[in-house]
Amino acid sequence: MAQLFRPSANSLAKIAIAGALILVCSTIGIAYVIDRGPWITDVGVAPVQPIYFSHKHHVKDDGIDCRYCHSSVENSASAGIPPTETCMSCHSQIWNNATVTEPIRQSWATGKSIEWTKVHDLPDYVYFNHSIHIAKGVGCSTCHGQINEMPWVYKVNTLYMNWCINCHRNPGAYLRPKSEVFNMDYQMPANQASLGAQLVKENHVQSLTDCATCHR
């Protein structure tokens, strides 16, 4: 009886098995890379906004505090996006003829809101509260990065749950003194471990990992 398979079939089988393994691994690998990559997470991607608004210019060059515009960050879940009126408080006086500030004047004149694209967008089933994080000594730049260096704002962190949980499990590793919360250039000191432990104690910081902390 003739052989069913020729000797080369052995090699084919080996290649097929190895190929299948590689295919499965690479599929998982590619999926992982895509999932963690900027196409899905938008990390490092600055969306086009209706106004060429530079945080770098306003924060670093002009020295405006975060809370001048994001005024409810210490009181509310939402940090607050400034109304057109806030922009006009300066730009009715300065750069009040510039092309770049035209959309502000348009909005002011027509009463139509400026529609910004959300950069840091959590899913709707996540209930994040800015004010408590500020109160416990989590700096703006810990999550948002050095906004003062960004002409166009982009995400520096994925905002994935495992990223949140990292801090919630061990908040001491990320906390800073309350006076430094709004300092955009703050660098963690060498003694962060001992400072963190001290801050956790002083500010009654809890490691909250209950689901209902964020999901309701």
Place this chain on the structure above:
Amino acid sequence: MNDLTLFPILHDHDHAHDQHEERQEEKARQPVDIGALRAKLAAGRGPAFWRTLDEAAETPELTEYVEQEFPGLSGQIPEGVDRRSLLKVMAASLAMAGAAACTKQPKELIVPYVRQPENVIPGLPLFYATAMTTNGYARGLLVESHLNRPTKVEGNPDHPASLGSTTIFEQASTLSLYDPDRSQTVMKEGRISNISEFTGALSSEAQSIAGRKGEGLAILTGATTSPTLIAQMNAITTQWPAAKWYVHEPGVNPAVKSAAKKIAGKNAFIAYDFSKADVVVSLESDFLNSGPAALVYARQFAAKRGIDKGQEPVRLYAIESSPSVSGSLADHHIAVKSSAIPAIAYQLAAKCGVSAPAAGAAIPWVAAIADDLQKHKGSSLVIPGEFQPESVHLVAYAINAALGNVGTTVKILEGVEPEGTHSLEDLANDLNGGHVETLLILAGNPVYAAPASLNFEAAIRKARMVVRLGQYFDETSRWSHWHVPEAHYLETWSDARAFDGTTTIMQPLIEPLYAGKSAHEILTILLAKPDNTSHDIVKANWQAGYKGGDFDALWKTSLHNGTVDGTAVPVITAGTVVPLPALGTSEANFEIVFRPDPTVADGTWANSGWLQELPKPQTKVTWENMVYVSTRDAEAQKLSEGDLVKVTVNGKSVTGPVFVLPGHAVGSATIFLGYGRTNSGHVGTGIGYNAYSIQDGATPYVAVGAMLKTGENVKLANTQEMQTMADREPVRAAEWTEYKEHPNFPTAEEPPVPHDDTLYPNQWTYQGYKWGMSIDLNVCTGCSVCAIACQAENNIAVVGKDQVTRGRHMHWIRIDRYYSGDLDTPQIYNQPVPCMQCENAPCEVVCPVAATVHSQEGINQMVYNRCVGTRYCSNNCPYKVRRFNFYLYSDWQTESMYGMRNPDVSVRSRGVMEKCSYCIQRIQEAKINTEKQGRRIRDGEILTACQQACPTQAITFGDLNDPHARVTKMQALKRNYGLLDDLNTRPRTTYLGYVRNSNEALRGQRG
């Protein structure tokens, strides 16, 4: 057939479904042999506590039906599917589910204000004080507003008619604001018109009315206490003396007002003070649940029922034809025909020393009640029923006066409703007599909600111009020349008074969604000031009447507080005992009692899905009005639940399903107004029967009639047939005398398992907060406001009648109603059952994806975004408090509904389990606020939605780690027990046992 099926691919099996379902329902619908059941209960062989006749009868097939977690589910799983097809569908579902997860987060926009209003901060709700009126009287509210969207209504603790609680109607009013069925445009003779055209038409009509000096002008309103509306009406009748004002309120018995007027000698309101009452006799009054002062009475009554300080609780005798919400708390519930109440009242009066006309043969138990009243002179109370004739109101006052109760438990207050108005009957007569040319209908729906004897639909056509202001284009709008959309009370300015006169200036929370107008804005057209807004009118009226200095300060303070200082009316001290009229005709052989429906009232709320789906107190049936009959009458006519009967009054008849209600009077059937709507909207149209169609204006509340079995049967959406506690002593009750000897009666026989009785070392100790809840069965009336407050707070979906029939109602808190004793006068118990937040939670251990887990504070968390819908948790929950989204129940399509939702709670999607979370969003909010202030949460700082709305404060929530917290003290009471405690689930929600203070002289007798 429901068009939603579990496996849409297999539609051709629908026929098989139907057959299977029918088979199933046949099996479940074996009628109960009431005679045999009665004998069984009499012999003491039945269960100690039972919820339905079926449960008491304990027949094997019914037990099997009840034990299914979701009866009717098997009916939806197609039969005859081969393995290959099933696997194909499963594989496809799995692949689709996986693929559905592969989405990139969509881009979202931020739309900030151009000019941000002061105090509006995104993420922080604001609360505004206003009021809602029911039958004209105000209940003060605090309404939560998220970015100017009213989302939740709460009672105003500073308002004398609310005290912080609400009724079901206030809670449901947010849904009516966002109801997509509301009328949205002005209509002229059925065609779309606009408001300026209407204003022009009414203005020119006003000129012709002026020429007639008001002759032929009829204005119909609902009952009102609004000072501004009354002032406007007075202005109209002053400028046009011939104009007439009619008032129609189908849910209000005019005898209450007329009797008060006779007693006080002028316009008055008779109020009661339960805080001084030790013995209360209710002559068919539902004082804890209806009427302008119900919430106050409930609070006072509950305080008097408190036994934990050792005082003897108040004793309530409820003499009524059908068990009411108040009657369910009675120590003695006595079922008599509604028409027999006057005679009983007269007998009671005679025994209490009032000269009353003769009233038939002496009834033995009346003497016992009279004795009890005599023993409590000055601290007793006889309350006449809201729908009883004037004679009962007069005799009740006479008894109270004879017992020295006037001044202590009875107070006469000056009336705040206008005088000199005419009735709907007068209007019908005037219309038929051709005296009405212009008819303005500013409230109500008279074409639907008028007694059939008035034939209002024919009468309304006699007017030349009918203007209708209404929130819906309904039955009356169809017969009106003009229909103007009415502004919801949350959209407009007005004012209204509480029963004690305290006035609230009602402020809007939102611009009218559909450019609706208020009654003020219609009347102002007649007063030749068509451009005045409600705000102008109300403010001008207050300014005109204000004699003090700084009006602006008064206006702002009043709006802020929700009450205007110094507006309460004085007490009238000089009441007179009016000579009692002789009794009318003798009792009928069989009588029909007409009542407003417990959840949709006179039909006003028919289009509210929340109220339709709220299980009605006592019967726990949804989406339907029924005919309540006694077990005796059911036995005689061989009726069982759902049998259709023809109810006839004066030759007119309606057909409705029977509900066999233990404790209902024999020889009487109770039918309910508010259903059978033909133009209500998508929700309320075409369900139930229209009881108005057989109502006679002469005998509107009780009439001689007949009831005949038709032989047909329908399935009622009864929520009390499933989720049983399997006779494990869910309710524990004792007599007051027993309680004094054994205060630990609920746990005396079987003490709960000690917490350290476990093999596992190092138990979690719950540092920090340890949340718990206590529910006092002794004061729960079963009014169900907790369920609807929960629905409003937690974005709970409405599922519809078909799904309720299958046991899929979504309420996170159900109110079980248990009976014990015999069928004729059973004892009634109400037991609210939310999630027990067990420390040893059976649900948690069976979840394959850890979607339900325990928190560090002892809350059994439900994580929607993790849930894959295996329903193992629900299967393993002994309390049956978990609810599953079998379909996409939440309305994700209707845009107007978006505004209503609480932004702090996820809106659940299909395939997700949900349940009571102890209002976790409120806990987290309080924790964040107090952490920022560096302190612990104080007791009472967090109120769960159910607790907040509860009129009797039966629900207490708090931190069990705080020894001074109210909940800790409640749970430390000896009458504390855990539901199904023997399972060692360690429920965090526990109950306080029920204590009945019955009269020894009546024990063993009827009642």
